[in-house]
Amino acid sequence: MCPRRPRARPRRSTPPGPARAPIPERTVPAVSATSEQVAAAVADWTRSLGEDGVVTDPQAIARTVENTSRFRVRQVVAVLTPRTTEQVQALVRTAREHRVPLYPYSTGRNWGMGSKMPVRDGCALVDLGRLDAIREVDERYHYAVVEPGVTQRRLSAYLRERGLRLQLNVTGSTPDSSVVGNLVERGTGFRNHRTEDLRGAEVVLGTGELLRTGFWAEAKQPRETHHYRYGIGPHLDGLFTQSGLGLMTAAVVNLIPVQEETRMLMFSFAETELSRVMDRISELYKDGTLRWITHVFNDKRVLTMTSEERVATWTGIGAVDGSLAQVEFTSGQIRAALEECGARVAFVDREAAFAEDADPMVRGMYRLHTGEPDTVFMEGLYHTLGSESGIEGEVTELDELDHSRFGMLACLPIFPLEGEQVTEAMGIVERVCARHGLVAAVALNPIDSTCAESVINVYFDRTDEEAAGRAQRCVRTLHRELYAAGFRFYRVDIENMGQLAELDPELWAGADALKAAFDPDHIIAPGRYSRL
Ligand SMILES: Cc1cc2nc3c(=O)[nH]c(=O)nc-3n(C[C@H](O)[C@H](O)[C@H](O)COP(=O)(O)OP(=O)(O)OC[C@H]3O[C@@H](n4cnc5c(N)ncnc54)[C@H](O)[C@@H]3O)c2cc1C
Numbered sequence: 001m002c003p004r005r006p007r008a009r010p011r012r013s014t015p016p017g018p019a020r021a022p023i024p025e026r027t028v029p030a031v032s033a034t035s036e037q038v039a040a041a042v043a044d045w046t047r048s049l050g051e052d053g054v055v056t057d058p059q060a061i062a063r064t065v066e067n068t069s070r071f072r073v074r075q076v077v078a079v080l081t082p083r084t085t086e087q088v089q090a091l092v093r094t095a096r097e098h099r100v101p102l103y104p105y106s107t108g109r110n111w112g113m114g115s116k117m118p119v120r121d122g123c124a125l126v127d128l129g130r131l132d133a134i135r136e137v138d139e140r141y142h143y144a145v146v147e148p149g150v151t152q153r154r155l156s157a158y159l160r161e162r163g164l165r166l167q168l169n170v171t172g173s174t175p176d177s178s179v180v181g182n183l184v185e186r187g188t189g190f191r192n193h194r195t196e197d198l199r200g201a202e203v204v205l206g207t208g209e210l211l212r213t214g215f216w217a218e219a220k221q222p223r224e225t226h227h228y229r230y231g232i233g234p235h236l237d238g239l240f241t242q243s244g245l246g247l248m249t250a251a252v253v254n255l256i257p258v259q260e261e262t263r264m265l266m267f268s269f270a271e272t273e274l275s276r277v278m279d280r281i282s283e284l285y286k287d288g289t290l291r292w293i294t295h296v297f298n299d300k301r302v303l304t305m306t307s308e309e310r311v312a313t314w315t316g317i318g319a320v321d322g323s324l325a326q327v328e329f330t331s332g333q334i335r336a337a338l339e340e341c342g343a344r345v346a347f348v349d350r351e352a353a354f355a356e357d358a359d360p361m362v363r364g365m366y367r368l369h370t371g372e373p374d375t376v377f378m379e380g381l382y383h384t385l386g387s388e389s390g391i392e393g394e395v396t397e398l399d400e401l402d403h404s405r406f407g408m409l410a411c412l413p414i415f416p417l418e419g420e421q422v423t424e425a426m427g428i429v430e431r432v433c434a435r436h437g438l439v440a441a442v443a444l445n446p447i448d449s450t451c452a453e454s455v456i457n458v459y460f461d462r463t464d465e466e467a468a469g470r471a472q473r474c475v476r477t478l479h480r481e482l483y484a485a486g487f488r489f490y491r492v493d494i495e496n497m498g499q500l501a502e503l504d505p506e507l508w509a510g511a512d513a514l515k516a517a518f519d520p521d522h523i524i525a526p527g528r529y530s531r532l
Contacts (some may be wrong), residue, residue, distance in 0.1 A: 014179040032122050033100040039075045041098035041124070042355065045080055048090040055079040064108075064412035067115035068401045068408050068468070071495050075121040076103075077255030083130045085202070085249040092247065093208035095124065095523050102126050103525050104247045106148035106181030109174055112410035112457065113185070115402050116362055116492035131249055139164050141227050142255045143199055148180040148248065152373040155179055159255070161370070165475045166255040167371025169197055174399050175373035180251045186241045186491060190368045191256055191292045191319065193447050200227040200252030201240050203511065206519025211246065212414050213237050226252050242491070243511065245518040256371070260319040264353065264366050265334060267292075267342040268312035274339040274426065275419030277316070278444070278452070282417040285449035292369075295445045299459075301441035304363040304380030314444075319369040320347070368471070384441075384459050407462040409471050411478040414490040415444070415452045422452060428481050429456055436474035454488055494528065499529045 045054045055061065056078045064079055077100060082088045095102050102116035104126040104298070110116075116125060132149025137158065144155060153175035156168045169189035171182055187194045203435060214223055214231030229237070229252075240246050269277055279297075284290040303311060316338075320330050335345045352358065353366030354488040364376025378398040385406055395404040397410045403487040415422050422444060433440045436458075443455040472495070479496050480487070483503055492500055501508055508531045515522060515532050522532050 008394040019289060022502050033077075033098060034435055037098040038100055041100045042078055042095050044094040044098070045078065045091055045124075046096065049080060049082055049087055053083070053087070055081075063403075063421075064126075065115070065117045066474050067117050067403050068404070068406060068462070068491065069113050069495075070125065070407055070462055070472070071114055071117055071493070072122070074118050076118065076123060076125055078124040080124055080129055080448060081127045081130050085131070085204065087250055088126070088128070088131070088204045088247055089208045089210060091126065092204055092206065092523065096189045096206065096521050097207065099521065099523075100124055101443075101523055101526050102247070103528070104128055106178035106184070107151060107176065108181075109399070109401075110175040110181070110185060111173070111401055112408050112493060113491065117494055118525065119494045119497055123526070126247060128180075128247065128249070131412060134158055135250060137162075137164065137255075138226070139166060141224065142166055142167075143226050143252050144255055145200075145226075145250055145441070146179055146253055147250050149177055151176045152179060153232055153252075154218060156371055156373055161304075163442070165258045167258050169194065169254070169256060170371055170373045171492055172368060172374075172377040174378055175375065178203055178400055179253055179276055180248055183251055183253070184241055184248055184286040188293065188445060188447070188453055190295070192254075194292070195238065195241050197254040198237050198251060199226050199254050201237050202250040203240050203246035203248050205246045206523045210249075211236075213240075216252070238507065239514060239518070242529040243514070245514060246524065258371075259323070261324045261327040262319060262321040262350075262370055263327055263331060263347070264361070264362075264369050265316070265318040265320055265331070265347040266344040266348060266365075267316045267338050267345045269314050269316075269338075269341070271313040274314060275423045277314070277338065277343055277419070278339050278422045278446070279419040280341050280418060281446045282449045284334060284337055285417075285446065289337070290318065290446075291321075292319045296444040296446070299438075300439055301380070301443060302361065304383045304441070305364065305376050307359050307361075316343070317365050317369075330448055340470055357472050381408065402448065405462050407460040407468055407471065409460075409475040410493060410495075411456040411475050411482070412489055412491040413454050413456070413482050413487045415447075417446050417450055417452050424485070425454070425482065425487055429478065432481055434476050436470050436477070438471065438474050492529075497529070505531065 028185050061076050065073055065076055080091055082091055101123045105116050106128050110115040128148035130149055131147040133147045134150055135145040137144045152170050159166050169191040171187055171189050183194045183198055199212045203211050205211055213227055213236040215225045240248055275530040281294055294316055295313055299311050299313050302315045331347050338345045348362060353363050364374040367374040375398055415425050429440055436459050441457045444452050446452040458471045458474055459468040479499055511530050512532055
């Protein structure tokens with residue numbers, strides 16, 4: 001039965017832990033180079049990468065770090081574009097020798113989180129986009145080995161063109177965003193949390209050494225290397241996501257075997273049903289009925305994508321796949337469970353999604369759930385500024401978001417998947433945004449029976465200074481008030497990273513210790529998911 005009344009949550013009692021030593025403010029001073037050291041590093045980089053691998057022109061750098069969030073512009077000393085793993089190793093050794101910190105990115109479309117902008121001043125950017133090989137795809141063991149420049153578009157096209165019965169777990173970001181970049185940042189696809197896709201990593205450490213994880217590290221290659229992701233001994237993969245402990249030059253990425261039948265679940269419901277629906281979704285994960293991530297969007301977000309003029313407060317979307325009989329059975333279970341909570345439920349198959357009169361949002365969402373990247377979310381962003389064509393002025397491509405008028409910020413909390421708690425959190429979001437004269441576009445994405453990732457976006461016109469300042473204050477306050485209410489975050493932008501580090505220094509002590517081992521001179525991405 002769907003619970004009708006909110007339950008009082010039993011209070012947890014946490015026994016007091018052992019007394020902890022005070023955490024020092026910062027254990028090692030941040031690296032910073034003199035202008036002589038920067039000049040020496042640039043000369044060395046030019047030797048190892050070639051003239052076209054090093055950009056120091058201030059105008060070109062200014063264009064590179066322009067970002068949709070209007071974050072403060074940090075001083076950047078160069079943009080480096082290596083083509084090989086060996087060049088990455090060489091440039092890290094140079095950076096270490098001359099004490100110039102590096103800030104790596106894959107395709108640099110980390111919109112809302114800082115795009116290509118580092119946290120600290122004085123970094124050289126490392127654009128890893130030219131390492132763009134699809135090194136291997138294995139159908140039997142369903143994985144791909146890809147470099148940072150491999151985009152969602154290329155990998156999914158590769159699978160389709162070869163008729164492989166495999167699909168990529170794609171995100172709602174641009175088709176031209178990086179699979180590895182999203183993975184390192186611990187993003188979320190339409191099927192899975194992206195880190196669950198990680199089955200092995202090749203990383204250049206802050207010392208310039210190359211490290212591979214699992215059996216991939218072995219000099220004597222076993223019969224199969226990527227059939228078992230944990231290898232033997234410490235499981236290292238997770239160390240290289242959200243860590244700044246290395247530059248990932250390749251990743252082994254899980255691919256999803258395509259099933260006989262895939263249908264998209266769509267359901268909508270009123271604000272009053274949010275708590276009951278969240279509880280019911282948790283139960284559907286617990287009993288194994290739901291297997292993939294569910295995305296639940298508020299009306300503000302849906303209205304940017306659909307051709308409908310009126311929509312329910314919340315619209316949920318997910319995937320059901322398996323044999324035809326399994327899908328029929330599971331769909332029936334889900335329908336009954338959600339309808340009991342007051343939701344309207346529909347299932348969309350391929351034919352309905354691609355019918356001539358299909359809603360563009362439904363078509364786009366179906367593509368995303370079946371491994372085809374789509375621009376439905378990107379186009380929606382531009383529509384919020386009233387641009388009918390999706391792009392305007394000097395901006396001719398959707399991907400030129402960082403150079404457009406469109407401004408976007410994000411707050412990314414992770415909520416316990418319990419109706420009462422999610423409803424309370426949404427109340428905080430609504431109140432904080434209202435105080436700043438804003439309405440947030442929200443996604444609540446249950447990933448399993450225990451938690452829901454949330455994406456809270458505020459949009460603004462970047463040409464309007466007052467609006468930009470207000471949006472930034474709003475997102476800062478959202479972090480503070482959600483934190484004070486006991487909620488935490490799974491991902492954070494470059495500006496609010498410092499605030500989180502100050503709120504709970506103890507949280508970062510373990511990461512400090514790892515930094516000392518893998519990046520002893522703090523060369524890589526200082527301040528990013530780290531206090532150091
Ligand atoms: C409309 C819209 C929809 C979106 N939908 C989603 C979504 O569904 N899911 C989602 O997760 N995000 C989403 N995003 C956010 C973002 O665009 C994606 O997460 C995107 O994949 C990040 O950009 P990227 O792949 O170019 O990664 P990058 O910007 O290249 O990398 C992200 C960060 O990871 C680190 N990094 C990257 N590569 C390396 C490397 N090789 N070695 C070491 N460190 C590295 C760097 O710190 C970098 O800043 C969306 C954004 C928009 C505007």
